[in-house]
Amino acid sequence: xxxxxxxxxxxxxxxxxxVTLSCEQNLNHDAMYWYRQDPGxxxxxxxxxxxxxxxxxxxxxxxxxxSREKKESFPLTVTSAQKNPTAFYLCASSKLGHLFGxxxxxxxxxxxxx
Amino acid sequence: xxxxxxxxxxxSIQEGENAxxxxxxxxSINNLQWYRQNSxxxxxxxxxxxxxxxxxxxxxxxxxxxxxxxSSSLLxxxxxxxxxxxxxxxxxxxxxxxxxxxxxKLTFGQGTILTVHP
Numbered sequence: 001x002x003x004x005x006x007x008x009x010x011x012x013x014x015x016x017x018x019v020t021l022s023c024e025q026n027l028n029h030d031a032m033y034w035y036r037q038d039p040g041x042x043x044x045x046x047x048x049x050x051x052x053x054x055x056x057x058x059x060x061x062x063x064x065x066x067s068r069e070k071k072e073s074f075p076l077t078v079t080s081a082q083k084n085p086t087a088f089y090l091c092a093s094s095k096l097g098h099l100f101g102x103x104x105x106x107x108x109x110x111x112x113x114x
Numbered sequence: 115x116x117x118x119x120x121x122x123x124x125x126s127i128q129e130g131e132n133a134x135x136x137x138x139x140x141x142s143i144n145n146l147q148w149y150r151q152n153s154x155x156x157x158x159x160x161x162x163x164x165x166x167x168x169x170x171x172x173x174x175x176x177x178x179x180x181x182x183x184x185s186s187s188l189l190x191x192x193x194x195x196x197x198x199x200x201x202x203x204x205x206x207x208x209x210x211x212x213x214x215x216x217x218x219k220l221t222f223g224q225g226t227i228l229t230v231h232p
Contacts (some may be wrong), residue, residue: 006156031218042202043157043222050218058219090156094218100206102147103220105156 002027006091006106012114013078013085021076021109023091031097032074033103036060037088046089049074050096078111086113120203120223128231133190135226137203144206146179147220148188151200159190160201193230199213200225 004025013019023032031050035043035058045058049068063082068074074093078085088110092103121136137146145164151158163170163179163186170177176189190197204220 033219035222042224043218045221048219086155092157096218100145100218102162103149103157103204104159105149106125107156108154110154 004091004104004106005094006089006109008109009018009107011109011111014114016049016080018077018079019111021078021089021091021111023074023076023106024072025074025093025104026062026072026092027104028071029104031094032068033092033094033097034064034066034074034076035090035092037090037108041091046076085111087111115178120201120226124227124229126229126231127223129193129195129220131193131230133193133197133228133230135188135201135203135228137186137188137223138230139205139207140184141205142209143181146177146186146206147204148175148177148186148220149204151202151225152161153199157202161195190228193231195230195232198228199229200227202226 007022033048034046037043044060046064047055047058047066049055052068052071055066055068065077088108090108091106093105119138145162147162148160150160151157161172161177163177174191177188202222202225204222
């Protein structure tokens with residue numbers, strides 16, 4: 001079955017550590033996205049990529065980095081520069097252009113600073 | 115920036131009743147979508163309505179779009195306990211490309227928490 005997989009489901013980060021969240025899709029979608037969700041809040045866009053080897057900052061990119069070396073993969077690194085990283089992180093993918101029909105989301109990674 | 119604003123923030127109803135959630139937005143859009151999120155899970159796409167459409171149905175879901183008022187509503191008929199979840203609207207408001215189609219970048223609202231009591 002086609003889908004989008006995020007790992008790990010839970011992640012604990014120590015102060016000053018960088019951590020990387022994985023996102024893989026086998027839907028042959030061109031675009032991939034990372035969102036952050038805080039308790040009781042909506043989703044805020046961190047980064048997005050519409051094509052391999054290219055990505056753009058979203059509304060809250062500071063303290064985060066991404067790469068898009070393969071169409072299927074869009075890992076997110078939460079760096080030590082992100083002062084309040086505890087949140088629920090959601091990865092999504094979609095087709096683009098006239099085929100755009102909405103996002104397919106992964107099941108999320110819950111990151112906690114310890 | 116958050117474009118969509120959902121109303122109400124929380125809604126509590128009995129099984130069998132209808133649930134109506136509203137979404138308002140600020141700028142022109144290519145399309146508007148509704149998503150559902152069960153607690154601690156990812157979002158699931160429910161329905162997409164394009165800016166040139168006024169109403170759309172999918173099973174027990176009915177979505178309306180009024181571009182003159184910059185608002186949309188999601189109606190869930192004959193609700194079930196399993197409909198308990200958060201519901202989000204999302205707008206695709208980026209300028210379209212030369213072909214008049216979407217780039218796919220969405221802005222989400224804060225969500226409505228729906229509780230359906232058995």
